[in-house]
Amino acid sequence: MARLPRLTVPGYPHHIIQRGNNRQPIFGDKADYELLLGLIDEHARKQHVALHAYVLMSNHFHLLATPETAEGIPQMMQAVGRRYVRHYNLRHARTGTLWEGRYRSTLIQAERYLLACMVYIDLNPVRAGMVVDPADYPWSSHQHYVGRRSDRLVTPHPLYWELGNTPFARDQAYADLVRTGVSQAQQQALTDSVLRGWALGEPDYVADLQRRTERRVTRSQAGRPRMNTNDLSPINEEGMTDRE
Numbered sequence: 239m240a241r242l243p244r245l246t247v248p249g250y251p252h253h254i255i256q257r258g259n260n261r262q263p264i265f266g267d268k269a270d271y272e273l274l275l276g277l278i279d280e281h282a283r284k285q286h287v288a289l290h291a292y293v294l295m296s297n298h299f300h301l302l303a304t305p306e307t308a309e310g311i312p313q314m315m316q317a318v319g320r321r322y323v324r325h326y327n328l329r330h331a332r333t334g335t336l337w338e339g340r341y342r343s344t345l346i347q348a349e350r351y352l353l354a355c356m357v358y359i360d361l362n363p364v365r366a367g368m369v370v371d372p373a374d375y376p377w378s379s380h381q382h383y384v385g386r387r388s389d390r391l392v393t394p395h396p397l398y399w400e401l402g403n404t405p406f407a408r409d410q411a412y413a414d415l416v417r418t419g420v421s422q423a424q425q426q427a428l429t430d431s432v433l434r435g436w437a438l439g440e441p442d443y444v445a446d447l448q449r450r451t452e453r454r455v456t457r458s459q460a461g462r463p464r465m466n467t468n469d470l471s472p473i474n475e476e477g478m479t480d481r482e
Contacts, residue, residue, distance in 0.1 A: 254343040265296060273322065
């Protein structure tokens with residue numbers, strides 16, 4: 239079955255994931271994490287992409303971002319991916335690919351899923367058993383949103399600003415959301431949508447997106463061939479199949 243083009247619409251939040259080839263680590267040391275964050279920062283600014291949330295795991299990373307143009311995210315991810323692999327291979331005396339094919343992404347309805355997606359991203363290290371408190375994980379945007387540090391990579395979405403009238407109120411409200419977590423249904427929906435490339439939102443939202451693009455935004459209608467999902471199993475930090 240032919241691969242669908244990526245679904246990219248300016249002004250809408252996109253959930254993005256890039257995974258390591260064969261579920262292998264994509265970082266060798268602290269300098270690699272810092273390098274990738276620097277490249278994401280550089281090219282997000284260059285392509286006018288607002289980065290709302292991120293997490294770098296040992297063998298994959300997630301971004302939540304809103305582009306100003308249709309080419310913003312593709313150009314950002316292409317530049318980041320190529321430059322990071324070049325530097326990584328030089329630093330670690332290796333050759334060949336680092337990524338598991340192209341990145342995956344989809345659009346999410348902000349009012350329904352944006353804050354849930356931020357929480358989902360923040361809780362990746364907790365689900366992987368790396369930390370108990372996401373605020374203890376250094377390679378995510380979580381610390382920025384709970385007042386632990388200022389992160390220049392992050393551009394808070396307007397929905398975050400609506401959580402409170404003061405920085406302290408917003409920090410506390412967001413920390414409460416993270417403590418509550420996401421439901422199993424939300425977690426599954428967020429995982430499936432980004433891996434399969436289907437827009438995530440209410441019917442009216444999906445219909446509006448469909449009017450804005452020629453690319454199909456939801457799964458095939460009954461009777462059409464289904465995607466081969468053998469390569470879509472999410473992975474945990476040990477490379478086992480699990481929800482991301």
